[in-house]
Amino acid sequence: MKMNKAIISTLMVGALTIATMNSAAAEKVTMKKLNPWTDCGIGAMVFTSNGAAAAISNVIWDLGTTAVISNLSSQNACGSEQAKTAMFIQATLPVLEQEVATGEGEYVTAMLELRGCEASSHTEIINAVRKDIAQKPTDNAEALYNILENRVAASFANSCASA
């Protein structure tokens, strides 16, 4: 009987300790600003045709060059709106940046939808992003993502999904 109690107590303490550690870790994660390029490895994942990517995904026959990564079915680790938006920007930058400069287009709409921004706010957001880019030109996906995130945080937090 004593033995059982001891085991139960040990398990409870263990469970509590693990739960505390987990919540602490979770808090730490939420405190830290997500950088999808380093935290989710987006830069290495998208359009990489290296062996590792091929092993975890599926280098499709049709292209022979396209590493199919970040499948929807294995997207939990970095499944937040920000990570999805970052992945979209990384994958489609050549066309997306033109549409951002133009101020409209299906890639711009898709980016803001992925980011969880209300449709009614899209024009205002992209206007603001255009102004930021005009002042500080971007030449890579991460820079465009940071401008969007900063602009959302500063002016459109209520219109978009929370970080």
Place this chain on the structure above:
Amino acid sequence: MRKLLLKVIRLTFFCLICIFSCSSVANEQSLIEFSKNKQWIKLLHYKTVSTSQSYITTPDFFLSKTVDNSSLEELKATITAFYLPVNKNESNDEHALCRFPARLNLIQSQIDFSFYGELPEVECTQYKIWRNQIKSDSISLVFASGYMSNPASMHGHLLLKFSEASGNKSTELLDNSLNYGAIVPNKENPLLYVLRGILGSYNASFSDQHFYKHMHNYGNVELRDMWEYKLTLTPDDVALIVSHLWEILPANFDYYFIDENCAYHFAKLIELVLDDPIINDGSLWVLPNAVTTGLAKAIYKNKPLLEKVNFIPSRETVLLNYYGQLTAEQKQVADTIIADDFSFAIEKYEALDNDDKKIIIESLFQYINVVKQKDKNHDGIKANKRKLITERLKLPIGKAIRYKEEKLNLAPHLARRPSKVSLGIATVEESKLYTTTGFRMTYFDNLTSGVGLSKFSNLEMIDVEIIADKTQAKILKLDLIDISSLYLPAIPWTNSTASAWSVRAGYEQLNNTCIDCGIYFAEGSLGKSIRIGSEGLGFAMIGSKAFFGEENDVTVYTKLGFLTSITKNLKAKFELQKTSDIALSRSYTNSLSLAFSYEFSHHWDVRLLLEKKETTFTALTINYYWGF
């Protein structure tokens, strides 16, 4: 651990006894009957109803733990697994109820097994997350046009796309899509790639992604047009397909380029909810085009399966479309901007109003995208693009030019069927009379109507012609491949002409004087072409040809040609070739050919060939086009 295992085994045994020993004979009978259910067989991907051999090679997919168990054994194993309690050492997601939602759905809809007791309650977290991401009010099959840079993609490619009912154009990029392909090691040797693809030594699997990745890869990088075939499937049937995807995503298949390819497995996936097949089960080869043809013919719940076809232009098609919309002045200003290294300090540009400026910049965006893909070593693209973006940011938001729908982009299912048999007569020097018979495996030649196919192109594989007289029959020619693209349009503003190329390899008679002088060959040529009128094309090419057989040799040649549509149904091709006076080609340094094709129905045409190659060869053939 061992105790737990024993407990699970005992429980399994108990369940089995309950289900199969204690159940009535009638229930056993219903299981036997259901195990022959077409949809159940399709869920297991069995090759035929009568065999238990599956296309899926992953043992874990089969709960009876072997890949060649009967559909009845798999059914019993599945029901048993559904009733198993959750293994505490495993995630809930490993439970059969979570792994096989389509099997559960189908079995529950057909068999009443409530008397076996309540199914355990299992929270399928992973499946729920995945399922919630799939917008699945409707299904489309997307056909990506042929891609000449990859032998496996020359016939086009298929993928599946799921959309919301209220889906509008702006959100289609975020639709979910499903691809199927071989798992190819990185930096695979190209020859090995082709051989292994044909011989079936690659594994293949399905993969799920947002559609934007395919849109970007096919449309923006590889510059391939796409057609979306929207289907009329009911929400219930779409749901069954989606839940089955979850079952097969972890599974591997064998990949065979010729038949068990993307086209075949997407057809099978859609057939899950159809009464009749889209493609014949006995097909020796399966092309993406055959699936689109099957979709267009298929009847589903007493109405056409195909709702509509949407054209999705590639970046290059958009560029050519925009270019066609520009005024002469806009084209000229754009040309000056390019020539001036993307400087906008140009008087004529500065004098334009904002709309004209926007139109020019947005057209140049398309231009620079295409240049980037076609000329990877082009200097200064990145810097020039920055200049374009900077200039565009100065102007108000809003697109000033949009893609204008064209009638030219007819869908691939309208194309002529890919395989051909022919019968004919031929004469040599008007003295000897022969009969000819021919067979072509795939796909089209440049005398075929361009509807739904690349105009001025030739893509033939395994094309054989036999010539015979009363005493003998010989192979006149056997083309293993005969591929050419005679019109690769020039990029606007580059001041270049269209280019052309061709590759051919096989076996043929050296010239027309004998039918006993066969030789193996491989040849390739490059050149330039120019459009003459709306239907004509002139081309000039230089090439080289190697001979193998009793003699090995190499020769070079130049040729001039003209290809045109005289009427809607009548096409003609003229070719004049000058071959170097060396090697085996000495016997025919000058040759010319003239061919006419008259299409008198979608499946039939008649052709006349006149060829002067040392002696004159004349052939009249009637050709029937078909496909699996």
